[in-house]
Amino acid sequence: xxxxxxxxxxxxxxxxxxxxxxISEVVVRNASLRWPIPSSLNAKLKNKKILSVTRRxxxxxxxxxxGTLIIHLGMSGSLxxxxxxxxxxxxxxxxxxxxxxxxxxxRDPRRFGAVLWTKDDPLQxxxxxxxxxxxxxxxxxxxxxxxxxRKRKTSIKQFIMxxxxxxxxxxxxxxxxxxxxxxxxxxxxxxxxxxxxxxxxAAIKTILKAAIKQGGTTLKDFSSSDGxxxxxxxxxxxxxxKNEPCKKCTKPIKQIxxxxxxxxxxxxxxx
Ligand SMILES: [Zn+2]
Numbered sequence: 001x002x003x004x005x006x007x008x009x010x011x012x013x014x015x016x017x018x019x020x021x022x023i024s025e026v027v028v029r030n031a032s033l034r035w036p037i038p039s040s041l042n043a044k045l046k047n048k049k050i051l052s053v054t055r056r057x058x059x060x061x062x063x064x065x066x067g068t069l070i071i072h073l074g075m076s077g078s079l080x081x082x083x084x085x086x087x088x089x090x091x092x093x094x095x096x097x098x099x100x101x102x103x104x105x106x107r108d109p110r111r112f113g114a115v116l117w118t119k120d121d122p123l124q125x126x127x128x129x130x131x132x133x134x135x136x137x138x139x140x141x142x143x144x145x146x147x148x149x150r151k152r153k154t155s156i157k158q159f160i161m162x163x164x165x166x167x168x169x170x171x172x173x174x175x176x177x178x179x180x181x182x183x184x185x186x187x188x189x190x191x192x193x194x195x196x197x198x199x200x201x202a203a204i205k206t207i208l209k210a211a212i213k214q215g216g217t218t219l220k221d222f223s224s225s226d227g228x229x230x231x232x233x234x235x236x237x238x239x240x241x242k243n244e245p246c247k248k249c250t251k252p253i254k255q256i257x258x259x260x261x262x263x264x265x266x267x268x269x270x271x
Contacts, residue, residue: 074112
């Protein structure tokens, strides 16, 4: 599933190709994604320019003169820049064609993705307005994590995966961040110390930055046509390493289920 680093890598991959480019046609081949793709998009967007390509949590925001397209990749979505005359495949449900002969094509086999429209401030859209801070921005701090966690009886792992607390900490990144910070995933959020919130906020930033950096270096070309989306394998310390030796202390990594999600940690290094 595309997580925040993949979405950010996608944003960086497509931005130089579509920013300041004029839309010639919007093509909806299959409108039934997670929510129906609005049928009015072509009428609205024909001959309009993409002004900016930004991201909020896992939503890509394509701003135009008349409003903003909000794109979510769901479970299996990917975006690529292709020649418009290249034949669309079975799962290529949506595309924006540009007057330079290229298009931005959305492929989404499982159709949990979304293409939405707003003429207003996209950050006020009902899907975005309640989101917590971006993990890589200054607004996400140890102080905030400490304040929000007081009296919370949920596990720290579920707490940092809550998008109202901070966005973009998916299941893999939660296990990895807790390992790096030396915090036990089952510890109650309300019980973590000030020092642990410092270590954890720093670890979340470090892990996500490293993933984005790796995305930039190992990524498939966004304008290539080999059919593979630009997602990448992370270097993982604990996730999916059940019974393998801890990279710090060599004790076997333990796997448990927490909030119905697989969770990996070291019984010795994480308190
Ligand atoms: Zn260990």
